[in-house]
Amino acid sequence: MEAFLISTGIVALAEVGDKTQILAFILAAKYKKPVPIVLGILVATLANHGFAGALGAWITTLIGPQTLRWVLGISFIGMAIWTLIPDKFDEADAKFARFGVFGTTLVAFFLAEMGDKTQVATIALAAQYHALFTVVAGTTLGMMIANVPAVFLGNRIAEKMPVRLVHRIAAAIFAILGMATLLGAGAKLGF
Template identity: 45%
Template sequence: MDAFFTSTLTVTLAEMGDKTQLLSLLLVTRLQKPWHIIAGIFVATVLNHGISAWFGSWLSQFLTSELGINIINVSFIAVGLWLLIPDKDDAPNTTLDKYGAFVVSLVLFFIAEIGDKTQIATVLLAAQYQSLFWVTLGTTLGMLLANVPVVFAGNYIMQRIPFTVTRVLAALVFVAIGVYGFIA
């Protein structure tokens, strides 16, 4: 269960102020179909993070030595520091609108997560915990916890949560996980 709770907390915090929250806000203001958008976010996250967790679990076979564990810990610290760099507001491709809110959300969220810090965190968490199911479930829940309120509350939440505070908090969690890995 550590894998589940750590994955949920890590991704929830990492997503605060991330481009996917901006994407959630943009989609709900343009398409006004919150349940379709949430379903798209869910499916995209399960697919993207499931593949990432599988890769992390596979990678863990080769990282059983002390060196491998240290690489994972340094990676957590590096991702934590990366979180301090603000994301850019990437506008989605408007030609996708004709495919409906579900498909647009699924495609845009899947693409937005490629190479994103939460995808990398999913790989690292799966490598650390060697638990494909619990890491995927936790990271998916974390993604939903961060984005569903944005879909439903939209502009209200985005105006009241300072990105800088949540970004620093998420960075501290990643660095703490990395440091804990060294001392545990």
Template identity: 50%
Template structure:
């Protein structure tokens, strides 16, 4: 349960103001099909984070506990600092129309490749050595964060200062690094 909760909290915090949340806003404005967009986000995230969790578990099996510990600490501190840099909204190709579900699935899967959330999921998979639990937690975090964008949209984001959200998420990543230092 700890791996699900920590994965959920970390991904939720890191997704606030992230490019995928901005993409969710663009998609819901473009297609006006929030449930279809959420379904696309779910499938893309399950696939992407499932692969990332598996990769993290594999890396953990190859590294000594000491190397893994210091690698995870460095990654989480790095992610904490990285999250302080705001993402920019990426444009969707308006010339092609594959429908709300397929567009969301492809855009979200590709947007998460190499993203801090995917890399954090790799690290979480290495830390907890549980593909299923980390995938569940990280997917729930993505769904909540992007669900806020899809269903509450600009009204909510206008009221939340993104700088404060990024600073809070930074502290959360660093807190995870400190926990790793004392746990492994």
């Protein structure tokens, strides 16, 4: 349960103000069809985070427990720093209109998440907790928590969201995870 809750919380917080949340706002404003947009976000996230989680699980088979602890600890601290750097949205992420609303959302979200901090976090969390399905379920739920309101409520919530504060909270959680991992908090999990 810990892996699920931490994965959900970290991604939900990290996604606020992220380029994929901006993409959700743009797609919602452009198409005004929230259901296919939400379904596209869900399928893209499951595919992207499923791949990332599998990569994280595979990495644990290649690296010894002590090395893994250091790699994960430093990765989480790096994620904390990265979370504080504002994302830049690339207009090309939203230019797949020939695929329809669902297809455009699916392709745009999948591509926008490639190498994004939440994908990297999914890799690290899957390696940390050795719980592929639990982590992917949590990171996917976190993505939906952040982006579904963006689709349905659009700019009404964007203007009121304290993005900088939310990013600082997410960065603090990543930093705490990193320090705890470096100090051996994951020892009971085998590293």
